[in-house]
Amino acid sequence: MDLSRNIDIIDLPEDQLIEKLKNGDPASFEFIVREYGGYMLTIAKRYLGSEADAQDAVQDAYAQAFRGINNFQGRSSLKSWLHRIVVNASLMKLRTYKRRPIDLIDDIPSLFDSNGKRIETAAEVTLSIEEVAIDSRQRALIRQQIDALPETAKNLLLLRDIEGYSTIEVSELLGISVSSVKTGLHRARQALKKKLEIQQR
Amino acid sequence: MNTDDSKNIMNGDSIPSINCKSFDAFIVDYIDDNLKDEEKKIFIRHLIECAPCKKYLEDYQNSIALSEAAFSNDEKNPKKEIPEQLVSAILAARQSAK
Numbered sequence: 180m181d182l183s184r185n186i187d188i189i190d191l192p193e194d195q196l197i198e199k200l201k202n203g204d205p206a207s208f209e210f211i212v213r214e215y216g217g218y219m220l221t222i223a224k225r226y227l228g229s230e231a232d233a234q235d236a237v238q239d240a241y242a243q244a245f246r247g248i249n250n251f252q253g254r255s256s257l258k259s260w261l262h263r264i265v266v267n268a269s270l271m272k273l274r275t276y277k278r279r280p281i282d283l284i285d286d287i288p289s290l291f292d293s294n295g296k297r298i299e300t301a302a303e304v305t306l307s308i309e310e311v312a313i314d315s316r317q318r319a320l321i322r323q324q325i326d327a328l329p330e331t332a333k334n335l336l337l338l339r340d341i342e343g344y345s346t347i348e349v350s351e352l353l354g355i356s357v358s359s360v361k362t363g364l365h366r367a368r369q370a371l372k373k374k375l376e377i378q379q380r
Numbered sequence: 381m382n383t384d385d386s387k388n389i390m391n392g393d394s395i396p397s398i399n400c401k402s403f404d405a406f407i408v409d410y411i412d413d414n415l416k417d418e419e420k421k422i423f424i425r426h427l428i429e430c431a432p433c434k435k436y437l438e439d440y441q442n443s444i445a446l447s448e449a450a451f452s453n454d455e456k457n458p459k460k461e462i463p464e465q466l467v468s469a470i471l472a473a474r475q476s477a478k
Contacts, residue, residue, distance in 0.1 A: 205471075212470050216462030221454050234466050241470045242477065290436075295401035297432045304439045304446070311449040321450035340444050341451045346412065361408045372443035 193257055200248045212241060215258060219265040225337055226269035228326070236272050240265040263352075266342070270352060273330065290369075302376040324374040332367035339364050395425045403433050407440065 188196060188210040199207040219240060223233035243264050251260055292298055311317045325333055331353075338349045339360075346364075350357045403426045409415050410423055427434055 208474060209467070209471060212467050213462060216467065216470075217460035220462060220466075221460055225451075234463070237462075237466065238470055238473065242473055245474050245477070290404065291399075291401045295399035297400035297404075297430070297436060299432045304442050306446055308442075308445050308449050311446055312452060315453070318450045318453065321446055325447060325450070336447060340447050365404075365408050368440060368444060371447060372440055375443055375446060376439075 194253060197248075197251060197253060197257065201251075208245065211244075211257065211261070215261050216241075218258070219261060222262060222265050222342075223269045225341070226266070226334065227272060232272060232276070233269075236268040237265060239271070240268040243268065262342070266338070266352060270334070273334075302373075304372060304375050306375060321375065324371060327374070328367060328370055331363060332370060335360065335364045335367045336371065340368070395421050397429070398422055398426055400426075400430060400433050403427075403430070404436075407437065411441065411444075 188199075188207055191199070196207055196210070200211070216237060219237045220230075220233050223236040223240075224230065227233050227236060240261070244261060247264075251257075255263075290297060306317065306321075311321065325336055328336070334353065335349065338344045338352060339346070344352065346357055346360050349364075350360045353360070355363070403423065406415060406419065406423045410420070415423060427437065
């Protein structure tokens with residue numbers, strides 16, 4: 180790789196980088212692969228679990244990005260544009276690999292009595308956010324609990340609570356209705372909350 | 381109009397009361413700040429009156445914050461490298477697609 184040319188690209192304002200990409204400049208393409216590829220792998224791995232599947236998804240994502248760069252309007256940053264493409268590529272892979280029926284969380288015991296009154300429990304979430312922020316083992320434990328959720332529930336949590344997509348965006352990405360996103364998200368959060376409660380006993 | 385509604389009106393109480401299960405159905409929209417003013421008043425009224433739901437909502441929000449915290453280092457960490465063989469594969473695929 181010609182390093183001197185890449186240093187030039189690092190210094191470019193994003194709109195000029197995008198112009199170069201639209202003009203098919205090979206060095207600019209290589210730059211965005213190296214600059215964002217690791218980040219894209221991290222995102223893909225959240226959804227797919229395995230490194231090999233994540234690499235496939237990242238490769239698909241870049242192929243789509245190269246094909247679609249001329250349609251990129253610049254309404255978001257290049258990074259969030261690529262983020263969405265790799266999320267999409269990962270979700271596509273999940274669909275082709277697993278073909279599991281839409282899984283529902285059905286092991287949450289009813290939270291209400293027959294009058295619709297909340298049933299009180301002694302369980303509590305006592306993990307502290309400050310500790311989780313500095314303790315990688317606690318972070319890994321929470322991530323394992325999220326991974327252990329049914330696939331749709333896990334994806335809803337990742338998309339809405341971790342990656343910050345809106346309900347409407349998630350409904351587009353998953354191809355389900357807005358009300359399904361909301362009810363599914365609520366159940367997914369309830370299920371995770373319950374797992375985190377059990378966790379610290 | 382059911383009896384609860386008429387009781388509220390007769391008491392001059394303008395905010396309808398709901399049960400815990402109905403409250404629960406509002407939680408996602410409440411957190412997204414998507415409730416209409418009237419719905420929000422109903423939600424808050426229940427929140428003030430019902431200690432178990434108040435506790436539940438606190439834990440629920442805490443659990444969301446914990447899941448965010450569990451991923452917080454992905455952004456902060458030194459940038460993850462992309463394997464060289466993957467870079468080559470991506471660039472080669474682009475070459476052959478042209």
